[in-house]
Amino acid sequence: MVETGIPKLDEFLNGGIPKGKSLIYYIQPGVEGEVFGMQTVYNALKKGGNCVLVVSSTIPDILKGQFKEFGWDIQPYVNRLFCVDAYNPLIGAPSNEKYIVSNPDNIEGFNKIIIGLIKELPPSTIVFGSLSTIMDLCGEKETIEAVREWNKMAMLYDHIMVYNFTAWPYSEETLKLIKGELFNAVISIGGIAERVIFGQYFGILKSDWAKEIKKSMLFRVLRPGGIKLYIPKILVTGPFDSGKSTFVHALSTRAISVDRLGTTIAMDHGHVDYKGFSADIFGTPGQERFDPIIKLLSGESMGVFLIVDSTNPTDFIRAKQMLEITKSYGLPYVVVANKQDLPGALTPEEIRSQFNLPEDVPIVPAVAKDRKGVFEAFEVLIDKITGGT
Amino acid sequence: MPDTIDMVDKILTDLKKVGGVEACAAASRDGLLIRGILQKEQLAESIAAMSATMLGAAETATIEFGKGIPQRVIVETANGRLIAAGAGPKALLIVIVNSETGLGLILLELEKAATKLKELLA
Numbered sequence: 001m002v003e004t005g006i007p008k009l010d011e012f013l014n015g016g017i018p019k020g021k022s023l024i025y026y027i028q029p030g031v032e033g034e035v036f037g038m039q040t041v042y043n044a045l046k047k048g049g050n051c052v053l054v055v056s057s058t059i060p061d062i063l064k065g066q067f068k069e070f071g072w073d074i075q076p077y078v079n080r081l082f083c084v085d086a087y088n089p090l091i092g093a094p095s096n097e098k099y100i101v102s103n104p105d106n107i108e109g110f111n112k113i114i115i116g117l118i119k120e121l122p123p124s125t126i127v128f129g130s131l132s133t134i135m136d137l138c139g140e141k142e143t144i145e146a147v148r149e150w151n152k153m154a155m156l157y158d159h160i161m162v163y164n165f166t167a168w169p170y171s172e173e174t175l176k177l178i179k180g181e182l183f184n185a186v187i188s189i190g191g192i193a194e195r196v197i198f199g200q201y202f203g204i205l206k207s208d209w210a211k212e213i214k215k216s217m218l219f220r221v222l223r224p225g226g227i228k229l230y231i232p233k234i235l236v237t238g239p240f241d242s243g244k245s246t247f248v249h250a251l252s253t254r255a256i257s258v259d260r261l262g263t264t265i266a267m268d269h270g271h272v273d274y275k276g277f278s279a280d281i282f283g284t285p286g287q288e289r290f291d292p293i294i295k296l297l298s299g300e301s302m303g304v305f306l307i308v309d310s311t312n313p314t315d316f317i318r319a320k321q322m323l324e325i326t327k328s329y330g331l332p333y334v335v336v337a338n339k340q341d342l343p344g345a346l347t348p349e350e351i352r353s354q355f356n357l358p359e360d361v362p363i364v365p366a367v368a369k370d371r372k373g374v375f376e377a378f379e380v381l382i383d384k385i386t387g388g389t
Numbered sequence: 390m391p392d393t394i395d396m397v398d399k400i401l402t403d404l405k406k407v408g409g410v411e412a413c414a415a416a417s418r419d420g421l422l423i424r425g426i427l428q429k430e431q432l433a434e435s436i437a438a439m440s441a442t443m444l445g446a447a448e449t450a451t452i453e454f455g456k457g458i459p460q461r462v463i464v465e466t467a468n469g470r471l472i473a474a475g476a477g478p479k480a481l482l483i484v485i486v487n488s489e490t491g492l493g494l495i496l497l498e499l500e501k502a503a504t505k506l507k508e509l510l511a
Contacts, residue, residue, distance in 0.1 A: 256439075269439070271434060297419055299417075299418070
């Protein structure tokens, strides 16, 4: 089993790619997808595996440089990284790689090197930087036949095959084969411009070893950082003086607030980078006279933190009302039972019964001012937002 | 789909070319950054959220007074100005202007850009 290194994808694939299996990143044109293969290479190297990187769309040294842009240092692993150079011969430049495809416009040239490597190396992760470039040079039918052969050989020799493929307008038949039978798993990567959320997503189109989870994940490509799952908006709401701003600041990598006389009058805005996730957090004011602003800001959120003061049960009615104002019913939400350090704080169970909350709503005890329980709450909410079921 | 993003970028690039404009961005009415031309992307996200709040708060205030929808919100400081203008029901445009330039042309161009963005997202 080799992990892809893409957050959440490994979980959806039951831990990663099993030995002998093939996976293709099926990328819509115009989307930053090549980084998926690179992130898999870096992750496999980091975990101590051997890696082969077939470079066909740029000079190998440039590609190696791109790893650095993402903040991935491959230097310590160079003795386990084998580059196959299928670019320099094309432009007539000398190559300093050990493995060279001397005629990259003929599939036989690839066949010889790839099959040789498959037989020669111990079980490795073999990543193709761009299968579409090979297809452009060698022809669609020829490439598909070769890939079929490579995948078969890889299965016999326990290698893992990973391909980056940009879905240019090839023939219907080719695209159907690629999305269908040719690979054990297909990860589709595309772009959306739906309403006002502009972004990129990935999802599992097919996987023959893991239960297919039909769920799309938004992502961003950060330099450095690589692929991070992106959650454009998480709302933090709750009654007056429950600790919303404190919570936003405790959770965020960076945050700003509009506070006057000790209370939030407009909003808090924070940004969280945590465990492969990148999320923007919007905190609402709590007092009733600011309700129009809450309505304005709460659109398009993907999840909600409802902050309550555990020592103040009389506020629970207002808390419920705020879920209504933010139109949050139906969205995943987590109740954060704040101020657990104060005398008289109710336990999560007591809050559940007083609040009359259903069993499936998580209640996380927290002390926002000491950053206690804050990240636990974040993980619980992220799980609810991205959960496979 | 990526075309829409390119078109938003085009609107912003044109707006950025107007004399005196230091930065500009498009945001959704509920405060999410769509695209921005700023030095730092991180700043863009906060500015988008804050500007959407300001414009929204201004609208709530003027509508309550029976004065209709504000055309724009202009914030002036000693070092520059921030202008937020609605671009249809879904989006708004934000420009940051230096303190020397007169606003005439900028407001005109902002209005044009807002109309384009409104059409684009309709």
